[in-house]
Amino acid sequence: MSKQNDSWQVEQLGIDIVPETERSGKPLQLFWIWSAANIGIMGIVYGAIVVSFGLSFIQSVLATVIGIASFALVGLTSFAGKKGRTTTLTLSRTIFGIKGNIAPTFFSWFNLTGWEAVNIITGTMTLAALFQAMGFDITVTTTIISLILFAGLAIIVSLLGQATVIWLQSWCTRIFGTLTLIVxxxxxxxxxxxxxxxxxxxxxxTGFLPAVTFVAAGTGIGWALAGADYSRYQSESSSNKRIFGAVVGGACIPLFLLLLTGVLISVQLPDLASSANPIALIGSVLPPWMAIPYLLAATGGVITIAVLSLYSASLNLLTIGVKVKQFVAVSIDAVLVLGVAIYVLFISGDFLDPFIAFLIFCGLFMASWDAIFIYDYFMYRKKLGYDPEAMFGDKNPPVRTLALFCWLLGAFAGLAVTNTGFIDGPFAVGIFKDSSLGLFVSFFVSLIAYAIIPKQSKI
Structure with missing residues (x-):
């Protein structure tokens, strides 16, 4: 992390080991990062989707609590960042080998890039609704301007050093978090x-478990792959207990409030979960004097999420082996994301259904990776540490076949019992039909498989 007076420079470190002289981070910084990443108004839509599974108020609240508790996984992967001083998927090379790690890193990159596309689409719709509240008509031109403004701001911030990201996230949490709380x-x-x-x-x-899975896939399971990206700058004196509390508390407090609000508002807006522009629909129940502050809060909240997604996605692209500077990696991701956003905004128009299918599909692969990474940290790396030669040199085998097999075994076991929306598993029948239990199957199959393979194939 750059020193504070240099924090507005373009990020130069990439996935390199953070020098000891730059390890000055404190747990409170992680609180601001993960709070800002979860104050987006889209959380209200999540709550409405939970209710759409046909749940009562108590069931919806319980599904919300259990689902967002998955952010404990992000807290655990953050420990590895402090220990290994580099990004999450770079640390993952010690498990799968530098070449073997390309496959899970690709899925991580795909997941984050998909999230970034969702954020750009949501942010563009929100900014367009803000222009409408200010008296402008919603036209193709207005939407294009909104896309350029929103995406441009997210891309520019993502290019800057992590000190800048932390500084902005802390103030975004205070400002937009307060506005969101008022709403x-x-x-x-x-x-x-x-x-x-x-x-x-x-x-x-068939209702409660899919809701839990949806929330978990969209929160902790999806973000666990980025935990170390932000904790790698933590000081050696930062305790794991404080890191865990900062990450989980920072994420879960705003998430719970927003999802609970979505549960409540779904009574007034029963079509919210299927709306083409859910952000604008939420604004329709607010008085005119609150519309502009609400849309400002919504726009700011989505920007904070977009910045983290694009920042981490660019790091994953470097980890895959693309030999470019980080600002070039951010630019590559930005072009791909803009392509998806343009397609959805101006051609397809469909948003939430593909979004849910995308979350479930990616969640199966990331859940199996989460299980292996966390088990490996607590059983081996916590004591032995992460050897830089195993991540960047030739000390590690290029491919750790058994570890890769354990990851794929869990992922495909989950796919086999899940209807993802575009891939229907052959065993998604009986208790697995529409239950989304595949997420848990992926996690535990990979966990058990990795635990029983010989120790010498892991170290």
């Missing part, structure tokens, strides 16, 4: 609580 309080105040509490209960297997 949340207002929605809670106008909610018809009798209707909310009288929501009928749903099936615990």
């Amino acid at each position: 949340v309080i207002y929605i809670a105040a106008i909610t018809d609580w009798d209707r909310v509490l009288s929501l009928p209960g749903g099936n615990w297997l």
